[in-house]
Amino acid sequence: MAYIQGRNVNLTFRPPNRNPVKALSNFDIDVEEGEFLSIVGPSGCGKSTFLNAILGLLRIDSGDLLMSSKPILGPGTDRAMVFQEFGLLPWRTVQDNVALGLELKGVPAETRRNVCRGLIDMVGLTGFEGHYPHELSGGMKQRVGLARALATDPDVLLMDEPFAALDAQTRDIMQAELLRIWQKARKTVLFVTHQIEEAIYLSDRVMVMTKRPGRAKRMFAIGLPRPRDYEMRVTPEFNELKLQIWNELKDEITV
Amino acid sequence: MAQIVVKDAAPPIPFTEQYRSMLLGFLSVALFLAAWQAVFLFVPFNPLFISKPTLIAASFYELVTSGELFRELAVSAVPFTYGFSAAVVVGVTVGIVMGWRTRVGYALDPLMTVFYASPLVALAPLVIVFFGVGVSGKAIIIFLLSVFPFIFNAQAGVRAVDWMLIFLFHDPATTEKDLYLKVIFPSVLPYIVAGARIAIGRGLIGVLVAEFFAASEGIGYAIARYGDLFALDKMFACIVAIMIIAVVMTEGIRWAERSAFPWRVGQ
Numbered sequence: 001m002a003y004i005q006g007r008n009v010n011l012t013f014r015p016p017n018r019n020p021v022k023a024l025s026n027f028d029i030d031v032e033e034g035e036f037l038s039i040v041g042p043s044g045c046g047k048s049t050f051l052n053a054i055l056g057l058l059r060i061d062s063g064d065l066l067m068s069s070k071p072i073l074g075p076g077t078d079r080a081m082v083f084q085e086f087g088l089l090p091w092r093t094v095q096d097n098v099a100l101g102l103e104l105k106g107v108p109a110e111t112r113r114n115v116c117r118g119l120i121d122m123v124g125l126t127g128f129e130g131h132y133p134h135e136l137s138g139g140m141k142q143r144v145g146l147a148r149a150l151a152t153d154p155d156v157l158l159m160d161e162p163f164a165a166l167d168a169q170t171r172d173i174m175q176a177e178l179l180r181i182w183q184k185a186r187k188t189v190l191f192v193t194h195q196i197e198e199a200i201y202l203s204d205r206v207m208v209m210t211k212r213p214g215r216a217k218r219m220f221a222i223g224l225p226r227p228r229d230y231e232m233r234v235t236p237e238f239n240e241l242k243l244q245i246w247n248e249l250k251d252e253i254t255v
Numbered sequence: 256m257a258q259i260v261v262k263d264a265a266p267p268i269p270f271t272e273q274y275r276s277m278l279l280g281f282l283s284v285a286l287f288l289a290a291w292q293a294v295f296l297f298v299p300f301n302p303l304f305i306s307k308p309t310l311i312a313a314s315f316y317e318l319v320t321s322g323e324l325f326r327e328l329a330v331s332a333v334p335f336t337y338g339f340s341a342a343v344v345v346g347v348t349v350g351i352v353m354g355w356r357t358r359v360g361y362a363l364d365p366l367m368t369v370f371y372a373s374p375l376v377a378l379a380p381l382v383i384v385f386f387g388v389g390v391s392g393k394a395i396i397i398f399l400l401s402v403f404p405f406i407f408n409a410q411a412g413v414r415a416v417d418w419m420l421i422f423l424f425h426d427p428a429t430t431e432k433d434l435y436l437k438v439i440f441p442s443v444l445p446y447i448v449a450g451a452r453i454a455i456g457r458g459l460i461g462v463l464v465a466e467f468f469a470a471s472e473g474i475g476y477a478i479a480r481y482g483d484l485f486a487l488d489k490m491f492a493c494i495v496a497i498m499i500i501a502v503v504m505t506e507g508i509r510w511a512e513r514s515a516f517p518w519r520v521g522q
Binding site for chain 1: 417420438441516518
């Protein structure tokens with residue numbers, strides 16, 4: 001059985017003071033342990049909602065959402081989220097932001113420092129431990145966001161358009177950085193994005209979702225070898241995949 | 256023989272350009288005082304109706320050296336401290352509850368807005384009737400005037416808490432205390448301090464108004480008494496003292512905001 005399994009998941013999003021929105025309808029998904037799976041879909045199709053359901057912040061109405069064969073009933077330290085807008089505490093230094101999860105778990109300060117040193121080194125921020133978020137560039141902030149998510153050593157990393165707030169070149173660098181870190185940390189990654197190229201470049205598989213209420217439309221296996229490099233983006237296989245995914249996706253997009 | 260000059264640094268910025276904003280600011284103050292002084296070269300000077308900067312400065316010096324100014328200020332500081340402290344405690348508490356509990360916010364918002372917008376100083380005589388001319392009456396007027404900026408700013412601060420940050424704390428290991436101490440309080444604090452900047456000015460107005468109506472000592476009483484005695488040099492000297500205190504307190508808070516919450520600069 002798959003590591004994360006969703007069967008006939010229905011979810012209605014109920015924002016305060018507004019009408020409820022049916023976000024997911026009979027949504028099916030299988031995520032294998034250790035794989036990098038991206039979800040692409042039109043804006044508002046429920047892909048971020050799905051990540052929040054896995055994180056345990058939103059309850060599903062009906063269907064099954066299982067992780068390691070157990071239903072997801074609430075948040076837990078086995079899952080961590082990386083946010084589009086970074087979600088850093090502005091009054092905390094890089095070091096203290098990364099340490100947040102460990103601090104909440106009651107890990108002693110000495111251990112926290114050691115874990116953080118390793119992670120800050122891994123995301124390439126050594127020397128910036130004492131800086132505050134407002135002193136960092138967007139790319140650096142997201143490196144902190146990534147280190148913070150990895151700090152509690154979760155099994156699953158949920159990434160909600162993590163590079164959407166970055167400029168195109170920083171984004172390319174961060175994609176390569178993410179692959180490098182993922183190669184080392186070997187987490188199961190669920191990655192939500194709007195950018196097809198990003199999804200192909202990073203993932204083992206890419207799922208296309210329908211427009212709201214979101215269902216799984218089609219799954220693409222990305223057969224490109226790893227480690228991946230930038231040149232792969234101009235190979236015929238890459239472009240063929242890009243075209244196929246776009247053809248599935250374009251019918252779902254209404255402007 | 257030609258000399259080779261190596262330009263290894265940008266030319267030094269002239270003094271006037273480096274401190275331009277400060278110099279221009281001082282210049283306008285100086286011009287204002289000079290114009291005030293100079294006007295009496297053409298207009299006959301009657302010390303019963305007006306004063307001029309040189310005389311005010313002399314009186315100020317006299318009030319400082321005789322210790323009278325500090326005596327009056329010390330008297331006024333007592334109700335100010337009580338009233339303002341109560342405004343911080345009550346205002347922040349009410350504001351946070353209004354921001355956190357949506358229904359409480361909806362219920363109290365119109366009432367608080369009405370009070371905030373209304374000229375509460377008009378109630379000063381009534382407060383004096385109820386609570387007397389002592390410290391308590393003054394403190395209540397100061398409290399009434401300075402509590403609302405705290406209420407509204409604390410409420411805005413809670414509403415502006417980044418929900419994403421709260422998501423970070425959606426973890427079984429997290430306690431409510433962690434959430435309050437590590438997210439909500441640090442998020443709201445800059446708003447409260449910004450509220451304090453507004454409240455200081457209103458609180459000082461409260462001091463003066465309370466002491467105008469009924470008091471036998473204090474800086475507001477001194478201003479009223481010197482006015483009644485046509486000792487306008489001294490009256491203006493007391494007003495200048497209040498001005499200096501207001502500027503120092505407001506700017507002090509502004510400075511504290513910049514150094515304590517650098518991420519909010521420019522917001």
